[in-house]
Amino acid sequence: MDLSEARRWFETRTFDASSPLGDLVDAKAGRRVTVILPARDEAATIGAIVQRVRTALCDLVPLVDEVLVVDSRSGDATAQVARDAGASVITVTDPDPAFDGGKGAAMRTGIARMQGDVGVFLDADVTGFDPAFVARLVGPLLRDPSLVLVKAFYDRPTHDGGGGRVTELAARPEIARRAPELGGFVQPLAGECAFVRDAFVDLPVVSGYGVDVGMLLHAVHKHGLDATAQADLGRREHQHQGLTALGRMALQVRAAFDLVLEGRDVVVDERWVPTRRADGTPDLVAERVETRLLPPPGADG
Template structure:
């Protein structure tokens, strides 16, 4: 199986072990480049403050030049928390379709001023600064890398969509990506100019779509992954995970096919006795920003 052989070789070559970042060495490796940390957020007021405070250490050290919170139509105090911390906020327009996480990440790419960037989820408990530094390190050292994904261990249960949907689908449809430990990880470092020239996918299909787009445009060695240790975040319920699973599957169809939109009916049960409930899940291919 040549594709699996390629995946095994990539795993050994492009997996970076967990290590305590040497901030002085990383700052020196920047060599005049700018770096940004982007946090897509929707109703994350409870966890956002400590994350921004932790990331402030990297700003003070000179490793990170800007923090940007991309607010995706929050109804809580997310925007106020970010502004109280002195952090730049980009608010996703309420006009037009709700493009979810993918739309927020795309807005962050447009707004950021860094040459290199890091996406971080805004619902993680602890570790934000070490995650960002670990994701930047390979990009600063190797110009061939375009996208570096994080992987981690979760206390208790977690990663249900990853193991039941994303990894089996990738193994079947794009086995070269079989060695990615957590393809749906929200923690990723990237080279901005390369991502601007690639399509993204709306909603929770964005992570899968980004991997496939980078692979097809730049090859397997443009991807890497780094061990981030342990990660704690809020788990979603099974109904939300079902919709997420549909978007992951749609991302594969969008990036590898000819469609611009995939519409699914997410069917669940409610009430006693149970009644059938369906809502429409729309996943879109978002065109490149440049090129």
């Protein structure tokens, strides 16, 4: 594909600001909006996010109709903190109880259980959360009936000089080789997005951290590139994962391209992870990373 297609899309489908909230309420036109937060061990941040969404976008301005937290096997008080802040809390449902579907399974559960016609996925580990994030994401989708997915992009200050490593080292090479039409997405792995439920309820979901790019690939394959857009959220901060976790994430991201573009059901990667023993001597630990294509949310009935 000619790279000019990605440039054309970028220039026509990139939004940098939202209109007044009152205009968005009118643009709902009877549709319900659900904010969904997949969360695992996010008790430190989930409460403030839920409270700010409910105060600004449920109580003051009736833009959001439901705030749904999907608790994904948390070992801390994530569920109780979210419930106390006013969210509806549900537990992740894995199609195979023996397989931990991670973030993908949590997002799949959110789509299956949401009451809204339009959904907004938010990361649950954001500090300094701004309710305007929701408005900027959902605004283009509410105003333009041709859109089914709006992805976020943002300025993310880093404390270790390594923000966006998985995007640049895993996602962008795959996009350049296998899906160049997606080259205009500033952050194709961003977890925040707005979407039309009916456009995704019958599509399979990639497990783990491959879910975000998998959702994008599915959307473009079924609905076309111009059914997607991206919105600038400005400055945003969240927690950073260690190198071992980022390596696992990169494998899941690359597997998503195989699952969606090649029609595979599962991709299994095996690797050695360097570590140190208790006495400080070097060691290697074997790790198996399995990424699956989970059944569509609508399969849960």
